[in-house]
Amino acid sequence: MKHLSNLLNITHPIVQAPMLGITTPAMVAAVSNAGALGSLPVGGLSPERTRELIRATKSLTNRPFAVNLFAHEPAPEINKAEIELMQDFLAGICAEYSIPYQRQDADAFKFYYYEDLIDVLLEENIPIVSVTFGQLKPDVISALKQNNVKLIGTATGVAEAKILAQSGVDAITVQGIEAGGHRGSFLPESDLPQVGLFSLLPQVAGEVDLPLLAAGGIYDARTVKAAFALGTAGVQVGSIFIIADESAASEAYKQAVLNSTDTSTALTRAFSGKWARGIQNEFMQRMQASGLPIPYYTIQNQLMSSIRAHAQKHNIKDFIALWAGQSAGKSVRASTHQIITALINML
Ligand SMILES: Cc1cc2nc3c(=O)[nH]c(=O)nc-3n(C[C@H](O)[C@H](O)[C@H](O)COP(=O)(O)O)c2cc1C
Incomplete structure (x- = not known):
């Protein structure tokens, strides 16, 4: 096994996946306190909110935890006609379900990119940074490395893994198609890799000489052992933490996860404009049936944000982005401490 535990200063080679909207400081701290690695997602958040979450996590643990960034490229030029068509559709569907919808002005959209957060991570002495949706710029990588920060990239195909290895990351998360949430893919969308972990992991292990983290469909002793047999460190x-006591998921979301089966999820761009795996619901199906062009991430994400927040608050499962993997239904309700301890005992 490669030197993952030494590299990340952890006792057990298990990482709680960062899950924006689900992961709380209490979840991250519970995992790190158990000797595994908690991950705090801050992709797209403001520097102020990022610092607040980091400090809240630090108040609960002295152990290392990772902070997770989104390294996507800015959306291409804003297509206002496309946005207006999407807003007409969203206003119509919200009226049907009595969900308030406020039209938004595309010129007023404010996005935070990872570059906005690097100073906060350095000032807060974050030891590990994990990244999805691409690679960090070389000057950012050198600034982090000069401060001895360890970097973990995310690959969904062999080509992405090779690019990340060349960029200087210290480890790579290999995300199979089973995985819940957004695809970490970053090569052109037409080539979106859809490779299962069983195929992808040994192929990446054969091409890249870095410690790997296997992601997608892992939930019990068999799946953990299979991943190690296929060459992971x-x-x-992720998914089995959605129903944890410390998760921010609404009760409707947790119930949908517990009731899901192997075939409940699908890939969709409906909620954010970027491909992600979630439990199928009315909104995903209505969006697909509409045939409308979906504005690129992060525009669609912004258009949907108030609808998603309302649905979370009022437990309307058909409008929540129910991100979950193909094995999410195997989750068992428990505290984060119990979930991570059970996983550790499977090693
Ligand atoms: C609800 C949810 C949210 C996620 N959000 C993020 C995120 O913010 N950053 C990230 O790198 N990965 C994110 N992921 C993907 C996970 O890092 C990981 O690849 C995935 O959970 C592994 O598959 P599993 O869900 O079958 O365990 C998310 C996954 C889920 C289920």
């Missing part, structure tokens, strides 16, 4: 587990 550690595992990154």
